[in-house]
Amino acid sequence: MLLVEVLTAKEIARRLDISPRTVHVHKNRLMTRFGVRNSLERVRCLASVPH
Numbered sequence: 001m002l003l004v005e006v007l008t009a010k011e012i013a014r015r016l017d018i019s020p021r022t023v024h025v026h027k028n029r030l031m032t033r034f035g036v037r038n039s040l041e042r043v044r045c046l047a048s049v050p051h
Helices: 009-016 020-034 039-050
Strands: none
Touching: 009 020, 020 039
């Protein structure tokens, strides 16, 4: 849900107490999984997933 809030990798990393690099890795995996090409498409897909 932090990705849907359009936070930067550094902001997400601070909130979760993890490395910004880890955030980037997970963002890229989600892009591959959903077959999207950019952050806007990724957020649209994530926003439509039921919680």
